[in-house]
Amino acid sequence: MGPGPASADPRVLRAMSAQLVGQYDPVMTAYMDETMALYRRVFRTRNEATVLVDGTSRAGIEAVLVSLLEPGDRVLVPVFGRFGHLLREIAERCGAEVHTIEAEWGTVFEPERVEEAVRRVRPKLLAVVQGDTSTTMNQPLADLGRIAREHDALLYADVTATLGGNEFAMDDWGVDAATAGLQKCLGGPSGSSPTSLSPRAVAVLDSRRSVEAGLRADPDAPAPRRRIASNYFDLGMVLDYWGPQRLNHHTEATTMLYGARECARILLAEGLEVAVARHRLHGEAMLAGVQGLGLAVFGDVAHKMANVVAVEIPDGVDGEGVRRALLADYGIEIGTSFGPLAGRVWRIGTMGHNARKDAVLLTLAALEQVLRAAGARVGAGGGTVAAQEVYAAHDARHDVAAPAGAVA
Numbered sequence: 001m002g003p004g005p006a007s008a009d010p011r012v013l014r015a016m017s018a019q020l021v022g023q024y025d026p027v028m029t030a031y032m033d034e035t036m037a038l039y040r041r042v043f044r045t046r047n048e049a050t051v052l053v054d055g056t057s058r059a060g061i062e063a064v065l066v067s068l069l070e071p072g073d074r075v076l077v078p079v080f081g082r083f084g085h086l087l088r089e090i091a092e093r094c095g096a097e098v099h100t101i102e103a104e105w106g107t108v109f110e111p112e113r114v115e116e117a118v119r120r121v122r123p124k125l126l127a128v129v130q131g132d133t134s135t136t137m138n139q140p141l142a143d144l145g146r147i148a149r150e151h152d153a154l155l156y157a158d159v160t161a162t163l164g165g166n167e168f169a170m171d172d173w174g175v176d177a178a179t180a181g182l183q184k185c186l187g188g189p190s191g192s193s194p195t196s197l198s199p200r201a202v203a204v205l206d207s208r209r210s211v212e213a214g215l216r217a218d219p220d221a222p223a224p225r226r227r228i229a230s231n232y233f234d235l236g237m238v239l240d241y242w243g244p245q246r247l248n249h250h251t252e253a254t255t256m257l258y259g260a261r262e263c264a265r266i267l268l269a270e271g272l273e274v275a276v277a278r279h280r281l282h283g284e285a286m287l288a289g290v291q292g293l294g295l296a297v298f299g300d301v302a303h304k305m306a307n308v309v310a311v312e313i314p315d316g317v318d319g320e321g322v323r324r325a326l327l328a329d330y331g332i333e334i335g336t337s338f339g340p341l342a343g344r345v346w347r348i349g350t351m352g353h354n355a356r357k358d359a360v361l362l363t364l365a366a367l368e369q370v371l372r373a374a375g376a377r378v379g380a381g382g383g384t385v386a387a388q389e390v391y392a393a394h395d396a397r398h399d400v401a402a403p404a405g406a407v408a
């Protein structure tokens, strides 16, 4: 029940135990095509260039930034948590001229502030995190796409922590590049990064396309001057591999492909909107529950991601001791924090396969016991009762009969 990774859906684990096939086996290439189509629906895009980058979410981030950015290109990164700092660092390593604006941890940016900075910096790329798990904030993106377009910039969004559990509409919002991972709301393991690029982003790649030396008729021909600085993360080459040419690049990670495909199949069978509503419901129940235990919640709750809550560690309570006891005595993991929040908050997730009523209620019940043992003053049942009230209100709205014996 941490901020990710979380327990995987058992169906994903089963899919990943299937036998391997060769990388040009018709089953494999059909799965690749099917996975592209599935993730177009997950990202809500028509982008042909929708693929998996092999590696964790950070691999997708690196691939997009190194493929779009050349030394000296201007980038604007609005930073509101740890992962904004990561975008800045990776863009710097690409040799880009990186400009940042910062929002205090626990808040998000007003679009006007971003627009003012875009006007001033005139970036080639506006790179932003949607949900920064380090602060639990969910940056609204709908206006940023419009701003980027009006100022002739591309918009990249890291949607790792939000996709599948919070609204994301790639095409409607004008997002040119987006990358994710499986280990948050998609209910899979880390190790595959679904990535999508708009035609505008692909046009940048096209201007930098190259074919690997050993695959060319003339391996000794000079490399194109603007060649992408990484081979593994050269999205032009990755697209040539996933596209009809099937030009050999890396060996697609077969087992991760099975897992990523199954994550998307499960999500789309549930329905994107249904999954987002499920994350909202269990996120609200967890939020009410921790507040019902008398705990304070960090950050601007109005902009909180649905799938994670940051809980302030009460004075006098040993935060790490509580985490250890939850894991040792109840088998429940919750998260610690980074940077300015280290030692100040726990982060509790409700995502993917763990966005479930039983998981929420058991976590709250266990937390109550552990907190009391740690010397905190918590009301008996305060967490589970508050969460049950959220569920009862939801059931009443949706006309669901309460199970016998449920708390009214």
Ligand SMILES: *Cc1c(COP(=O)(O)O)cnc(C)c1O
Pocket (backbone or CB within 6 Å): 004, 056, 057, 058, 059, 083, 129, 131, 132, 133, 134, 158, 159, 160, 161, 181, 190, 191
């Ligand atoms: C969890 C998370 C990541 C994780 O990256 P990995 O390489 O998969 O560890 C990246 N970005 C954001 C916003 C995250 O929340």
